[in-house]
Amino acid sequence: MPVIYIGTMAKPATGKKKRAAKAAKTKTRLAKAKAGKAAKLKAPPQQAKADAKAMHGDIPRWTDAEIDEAFRRFAAREPHPKGELHHTNAFTLLVAVVLSAQATDAGVNKATPGLFAVADTPEKMAKLGEDRIRELIKTIGLYRTKAKNVAALATILSEQYHGEVPRSREELEALPGVGRKTANVVLNIAFGEPTMAVDTHIFRIGNRTGMAPGKTPREVEDELVARIPAKYMQHAHHWLILHGRYTCLARKPLCERCIIADLCKWPGKTVAA
Template identity: 65%
Template sequence: MTEAKPKSSTQTLKKSNPATRRKPAARRRTAYSKAELEEIFRRFSIQRPEPKGELEHVNPFTLVVAVALSAQATDAGVNKATRALFKVADTPEKMLALGEEKVRDYIKTIGLYRNKAKNVIALSQKLVDDFGSVVPRTREELVTLPGVGRKTANVVMSMAFGIPTMAVDTHILRIGNRIKLAPGKTPDEIEEILMRIIPEEYLFHAHHWLILHGRYCCKARRPECEKCVIADICKSPEKTCDVPAPLVELPPQAISAVE
């Protein structure tokens, strides 16, 4: 019977010394307190009580198609193409019957239309084969559809099924880091923080509010701090004003699904 070798002092030290153990990744934090977060989104809710998406659709299937087509395209351009398309093909079966070539003809004014037409036919086939022609409600299932990524899935979950999500676009990515609301390097990191910190009562519309705030106020090149309703709370080192703009309801402003 062989005798087990005693562990070296180095091995023992590594195992027993807390400093040598792998530490779990630090949880990313917002720079704002719970009370400040509550106030930020309370003001956004007064400013834009019912933000609406711009993409036109008639059911969950046409929404999936429209959002998939909107990548690297304007929502106005997508709407112009899909108005005619959805009149003849508003279900997966009708889209398959139409065929890829005719789908291309309808959407040829949209960027990357050839590849997008392939995806529309492929996702229609996937819905028929795997989901009984019904658009799934979960992110895990939605991202299995050709041409549908996490951001598109989040938009569909929110707009079609009323499920609070956070589709992180260029505006939300910028705001998350600029004002230290949700510092992160990737959309997934920022999404995780925002979903965790935004008060539940404001979560459903928060995605729309942040996009609109980024598009019309906290702009990429020069943020218009004088128009900002959270200027007194904002922790951005770039801000040029500490006085919040008057808190009044703004005229309806539609948002793009994906930017």
């Protein structure tokens, strides 16, 4: 017998309405989760203010003696720092760095063993081809473009450089997918050049601490190269990256365990000078 609804009696939702209500609830839940995540990633207001001040160059600059002292401490604590990207030769280093753009070293390290097991030279990589490379690196962000670049640079090295990675910045930067930062990493790690590859960590440290303020990575690079004593330049890039990755974190720097806290000029630091 059909049910008759009278006056204000609410009709039960139809299947279509139920689905729409459920979808709206899920949308709200996801939006709340997203907002919560964004809030967690955001620096506390005081800290954000201090970072903004540092970015405007409104904090005292370090003296030469302070820079020397910071690197003396980094060197004493870790005399032979190592990069975290796995590689076996200059070519696999170059490929790993190209793959690491906008990706984490850990993510790249998960994919490269399979790739390098079948192609650890430009000749083998060129022979492997773009499609197979793409398949092997598909867990890494921007893998389609990166596969294309790796295949193209392997072909160039194989055909024009006798399978060797060139040692000059100009030649490196002319390769597909290789910019100044990648060239700096390869020149430093593979060939021992005193270069400074400014990534997000080094850019933050340079500005936040007052060690090397600059509006662009290039400005920070030039300042660091000009001011870090030559005897520390070989490892300076690694020390700063490790400091940014494990101590001077973007959102919540661990100032209480920082070995250069007394030298740091950041107004937001959480330990007394």
